[in-house]
Structure formats: C-alpha cells, structure tokens
Amino acid sequence: MTRKVYLEDIPLDEAWRRFSEALKAIGRWQPIEGEDLPVPDALGRVTARPIWAQVSSPAYHASAMDGYAVRAEETNTANDTHPLQLELGSQAQYVDTGDPLPRWANAVIMIENVQPIGDAPTGDTHIEIRAPIAPWTAVRPLGEDMVATELVLPANHVLRPVDLGALAGSGHAIVNVRRKPRVAVIPTGTELITVEQVVRSGVKAGDIIEYNSIVLAAEVEQWGGVATRYPIVIDDFEQIKAAVQDAASKNDLVLINAGSSAGSEDFTARVVQELGTLLVHGVAVRPGHPVILGMVKQEAGGKRQEANASDPQSKIQNLKSQIPIVGVPGYPVSAALTGEIFVEPLLARWLGLPGHQKPTLRGHITRKLLSPMGEDEWVRVTAGKVGDRIVAAPLSRGAGVITSLVRADGIVRIPRFSEGVDTGEQVTIELYTDPAEIDRTIVHIGSHDLTLDLLAQHLAELSGDAPTPDRSAQRRFVSAHAGSLGGLIALRRGEAHLAGSHLLDPETGEYNFSYIKQYLPDVPVVVVTLLRREQGLIVAKGNPKNIASLKDLARSDVRFVNRQRGAGTRVLLDYRLKELGIEAESVHGYTREEYTHLAVAAAVQSDVADCGLGVRAAARALDLDFVSVEWERYDLVIPQQFYESELLQPLLTLIRGEAFRKAVAELEGYDSSAMGEVVRSA
Numbered sequence: 001m002t003r004k005v006y007l008e009d010i011p012l013d014e015a016w017r018r019f020s021e022a023l024k025a026i027g028r029w030q031p032i033e034g035e036d037l038p039v040p041d042a043l044g045r046v047t048a049r050p051i052w053a054q055v056s057s058p059a060y061h062a063s064a065m066d067g068y069a070v071r072a073e074e075t076n077t078a079n080d081t082h083p084l085q086l087e088l089g090s091q092a093q094y095v096d097t098g099d100p101l102p103r104w105a106n107a108v109i110m111i112e113n114v115q116p117i118g119d120a121p122t123g124d125t126h127i128e129i130r131a132p133i134a135p136w137t138a139v140r141p142l143g144e145d146m147v148a149t150e151l152v153l154p155a156n157h158v159l160r161p162v163d164l165g166a167l168a169g170s171g172h173a174i175v176n177v178r179r180k181p182r183v184a185v186i187p188t189g190t191e192l193i194t195v196e197q198v199v200r201s202g203v204k205a206g207d208i209i210e211y212n213s214i215v216l217a218a219e220v221e222q223w224g225g226v227a228t229r230y231p232i233v234i235d236d237f238e239q240i241k242a243a244v245q246d247a248a249s250k251n252d253l254v255l256i257n258a259g260s261s262a263g264s265e266d267f268t269a270r271v272v273q274e275l276g277t278l279l280v281h282g283v284a285v286r287p288g289h290p291v292i293l294g295m296v297k298q299e300a301g302g303k304r305q306e307a308n309a310s311d312p313q314s315k316i317q318n319l320k321s322q323i324p325i326v327g328v329p330g331y332p333v334s335a336a337l338t339g340e341i342f343v344e345p346l347l348a349r350w351l352g353l354p355g356h357q358k359p360t361l362r363g364h365i366t367r368k369l370l371s372p373m374g375e376d377e378w379v380r381v382t383a384g385k386v387g388d389r390i391v392a393a394p395l396s397r398g399a400g401v402i403t404s405l406v407r408a409d410g411i412v413r414i415p416r417f418s419e420g421v422d423t424g425e426q427v428t429i430e431l432y433t434d435p436a437e438i439d440r441t442i443v444h445i446g447s448h449d450l451t452l453d454l455l456a457q458h459l460a461e462l463s464g465d466a467p468t469p470d471r472s473a474q475r476r477f478v479s480a481h482a483g484s485l486g487g488l489i490a491l492r493r494g495e496a497h498l499a500g501s502h503l504l505d506p507e508t509g510e511y512n513f514s515y516i517k518q519y520l521p522d523v524p525v526v527v528v529t530l531l532r533r534e535q536g537l538i539v540a541k542g543n544p545k546n547i548a549s550l551k552d553l554a555r556s557d558v559r560f561v562n563r564q565r566g567a568g569t570r571v572l573l574d575y576r577l578k579e580l581g582i583e584a585e586s587v588h589g590y591t592r593e594e595y596t597h598l599a600v601a602a603a604v605q606s607d608v609a610d611c612g613l614g615v616r617a618a619a620r621a622l623d624l625d626f627v628s629v630e631w632e633r634y635d636l637v638i639p640q641q642f643y644e645s646e647l648l649q650p651l652l653t654l655i656r657g658e659a660f661r662k663a664v665a666e667l668e669g670y671d672s673s674a675m676g677e678v679v680r681s682a
Helices: 012-025 161-169 195-201 212-222 237-248 268-275 312-316 332-350 403-407 435-439 451-460 483-492 513-519 550-554 568-580 597-605 616-621 649-655 658-665
Strands: 034-038 067-070 084-087 092-095 107-110 115-119 123-129 151-153 174-178 182-187 226-229 253-257 276-281 292-297 322-328 360-365 376-386 389-394 410-414 426-431 441-446 476-481 499-501 525-539 560-563 611-615 625-639 678-681
Touching: 012 276, 012 292, 012 322, 012 332, 151 161, 182 212, 182 237, 212 226, 212 253, 212 332, 237 253, 237 268, 237 292, 237 322, 253 332, 268 276, 268 292, 268 322, 276 322, 322 332, 332 403, 360 376, 376 403, 376 426, 376 435, 376 441, 376 476, 389 410, 389 426, 389 441, 389 476, 435 441, 441 483, 451 476, 451 649, 451 658, 483 499, 483 513, 483 568, 483 625, 513 525, 525 597, 525 616, 525 649, 550 568, 560 568, 560 597, 568 611, 568 625, 597 611, 597 616, 611 616, 616 625, 649 658
Parallel strands: 182 226, 182 253, 253 322, 360 389, 441 476, 441 499, 560 611
Antiparallel strands: 034 174, 067 092, 067 107, 084 123, 115 123, 276 292, 292 322, 360 426, 376 389, 376 410, 410 426, 499 625, 525 611, 525 625, 525 678
C-alpha cells in the first residue's frame, strides 16, 4: 500500500466550510428532531418548539393574602373617625391566600386591618374597617402570570428549574425537547491499555494509558450529547472498519481517536475513504494538526465514495444516508481541543443553540512566543491580575501534556501568519475559569518547589469548613516555573505578585540579596523565607553508578541532566563545579535541561540520565535514591505593594501558621523552622 502524508493542510475556516456543506447535503445541518419528556425530567434539555400556555395562571381572580373579599367601592367612606361596618356574607367574605374571590368582589382587605364584630353566641356578623381600599388590592387577577395561548418559552431554550415550574403552571405535563445527539467514541491503538489494567498489572514500557475517550465522552455529555465509549480497537484496518460501521449504524456522529496521522499504522483516513467520503485530512491548527473530517455510510458494508480530490464540491454529492465522522488526533491536548473546535459547535447546532462563547479578558503575555507561520495556535495560559494589569503566563505547549489544560485558566489564540507574540504584548484570553476567580488569583513566577503545590492546596481550602464560606478570604495560587532569575525579571516587568528564589551569590555565600539589587534596583521588596531544603544528586534506586558527590560528574560514564539557565539549582551547580575545578563541558549531559525538580527525577527514573541535581523530596516522590550536597534557603521575593495588599494576606497568614509549617516539616528534605520570617524589607 502506498503511504500518504496529509491529503491537505488547510485553514480552519476552509475545513469548517467543507464540513458544513457536506452536512447540509445530507440534511444534518439543521437542529435535531424533538422527543417528549415529562416536565420534571426535562431540566437542562432544549425546547424543540415554542411552548404556549394551555391554561391561564392563575385561572381565576385569587386572593393574594389572608383577609376579606369586598367591593372596593363600598369602602370609600371608611376613616379613623367614622369606621365602616360591612355585613359578612353580603358585603364581605373571608378568604385565605390563593382562594378564588366571589364573583361580586374586586378587592381583599388584609386580615390585620379588620376588626370582627358580632355576638359571641351567634358568631361574628360584621367587620369594621377604618380606611378605604382601592379596587384589585391584594388580588392576583386571572392570567396575572400567564394567559392561555400566551408564549411561555421559545424553541431552542435551555430549561432551568424555574422554567419547569412555568411549564407545569401553564398546564403542561409533557414537553417536547431536542433529542440528545448520540456520539460514538472509538479509541484505537495496539499500545493502549485501560486504567483498570494499570490498577491490576501496572504499566510497562510501550504501554499508553487510554483516557482520551474518557475526556471526549465527558465533553460530549457536557455539551448536551449522549456518548458511547467503545472498547479499545487495535491497529488493524478491518477491525477499525468494523467498529466504525457498527458505530455509524447507531449514532449521529462518530469520533475515532488516534490513527489520523501518516504513520504505517494510521488507518483512519483509509477507513473513512472506504466507508464514505473523506473531506479533510489535515487542518492548519496547533495542537491538533492531523484532524480528519468526513462522512460514512450508516448501512453496514458501505462502499467507498469515489470523488475528484481536486474538486471539493464533487465530494459532497450523493451523501444521503451518511453521518459525520471526525478523526481525532491521539495526543491528549490535541484530542480535547479538537472536541472544542469541531464537536462542540456541531452539537450546539443540532441542539438549536449558539456555539459556546467563553468569557474573555484582555491581558499581557509574560514571555515571547514564536508560532508556525501557517497555523492557528491555541496556547494554554494561567491568568491573574497583577496591579492593574491582567497577565497571561504560557503553560507547556506540548500536545501530550494534558495537565497543561488542567492548569489552564484559558486559551490565547495566535492567528496564522502572525509569527507569534512578543513579551508584554496584549492578547485576548478565552477563559475556562470564572472571571471573578482572576481577581482572587495570586500569581507566582519563579523557582519550582514541590511545596508550592501544597501551598496552593492549603489556600484553596481556606474557609471551606465555614457554614457560609467566605469567598473573600479564598485565594487561588497559580505558578509558572521560570527559574529564580526568570521570577525576578517577571517581578521587574510587573507580571507576578511574588517569585520563589534560591540564588546563591558566589562572592558572599548569601542567597538572593545581590540578585535582587541587580535585577530589582528600583522595586521595594520584602523577602520572606519559605523554607530551607536539601539539594543533592538524584540517582537511580540502589545508586548503581556509585555516585558519591559532585566530583563524580566529571566521570565519563555518568550521564547528567541539568536545570535550565536562570534556575537557582543551575547557579548552585555552576558555583560548586567552579569550586571543584570541573569544567561544564566535561559534564556529560550538562546541556540537557529540565524545568522542574520532578522532571529531573523523571529523567533519572526513565534512565535518560544517571543523576541530576534537585531536592530530596523529588527523589522520594519517584522512589529514587539521593546523595546530599547541601541545604539552601528558599525565599519568597514580594514587591512591597503586594506584600501589604489584601490579596496576599491569607497567604502570609498561612505560611506563618502552625498547620502549613507542620505539613511542610513532615516532608523529607525540608526544614520549616524559619518559615514566614522576613529576612529583608524594602
């Protein structure tokens, strides 16, 4: 078989044009048909047609309170000096709230404004009032809420709890709502294993845990569809074809995950061609480049739809009895974003809804980003308000890093042909999070430490046990790992509230102060010690290379993994290597860089390196061994304006409290005894 690379690499708007025209040709561009549901079961569903009131509400003139129904015109002479008596039965009648008024009455006098009069043996015979009452006082007239035949709800309306009440109140027990689109999600790949298999047997080299189908199915459910997850299908053309045929016969849309690229075992495009029509293979978006869009026949055993590849219009002829299929890239971020870009708008259209519009903010990007010239790029960012500016700190751009979406506050779209954005450039952030969260967000840019995640968790739990949580005290802590120097530079540019730093001055042996003077000469800062931590060489379990100290980095058989330029750990390493007379060029792996202590530990665990300099806690986290080098001070550098701000007070209170100090002290390789101490002010 002749391998094909992408059939096309087309702009996003062109891909959508081809897809929408094909959907129109098969009659699947309009909203989906309706189904009847009992009103109590219809919460969150979308009305398929206008709903008109069957009855008026109220269906009669009703008393709005407890009191006496009267003719208003008969009360005109009542006043404090000349009370008026009305005869019960002929001129006044007692009513409870909601009771129908007598046909002759047009007002209700509140019971507390009435004095009953009468003989005890025979009961009350009259009421006495001291003020007139206007017509229709304390009366809910017929149809005050709804009048029969009045529009209660339009079509294409998402039903809320109050809407269900309005439907029932207007005489409807059944409501016609859009049927939920049925979507099949088919994961493919011989290398895939389920998380249940991982729990039973663990993960071996070459295994990939399959969770894209979980994400895609959850997206479908969130967007109003019904998802069916198929079992994993191995990389076999006939088996994938059979799964797609089965899914097409039972669903409105098929999502086939992975196999959409151009490798020897990427069969998705072939399957779509065999079973229907391939419209698009390759869209100029990143992440998510190898997207496939097409149509497949609903009946089993469908034949390949021949089409002139040079004429897209010819591809959408004779498409009846077909349903859309999307070939979703295998990388997790690509898969999730493909759902947002192609699946959500289609489901919204079928449900008669506008596509979901994320709230947006204008903010400033914290570092320069270069983008491929011909592609639209979706960059994941964290966001916060620093001073009077919104800042957006880019997260990992890797298509396989699902945690970048977990941590993302939003997306910044970089248009094709723009080449990227410069540091500080204003961008539009499409938010995943509530905009109100941005004002409660503390932005940290600087050195990585494992306790920052613990700090974020403790901050998130503030006021969580209160009967009525005080949201004003709650804070969200987001962190971008840019190294100690990167953090100080971010403070200088006004991009963060604080920066973690552990920069050792080779001349004085002191931490951070000389660097603050150099990089923040005009910024008053407060330096607060967070902790002391143990730095050392992270080595494989059992230390098979018998690495005993930094001197062993000069050995030709020792592979090292370094931290990035500007990281305090890198500065410490260079300082100690110079002391030992070891040239950086002689360290095998000196130029290989990672951005966190855990990434260094992962490199050692995966046998990419024999050792790397990092904190003991990272070695412990991955069950590795550790060769201690020294203890260092890790500070939080905070501009004075933020140190004194209301925003940071819960954080400062937390790190000076016993609970967080104790939690850190229980971690191996940390000393929290000086936590919260101010070591320099302004």
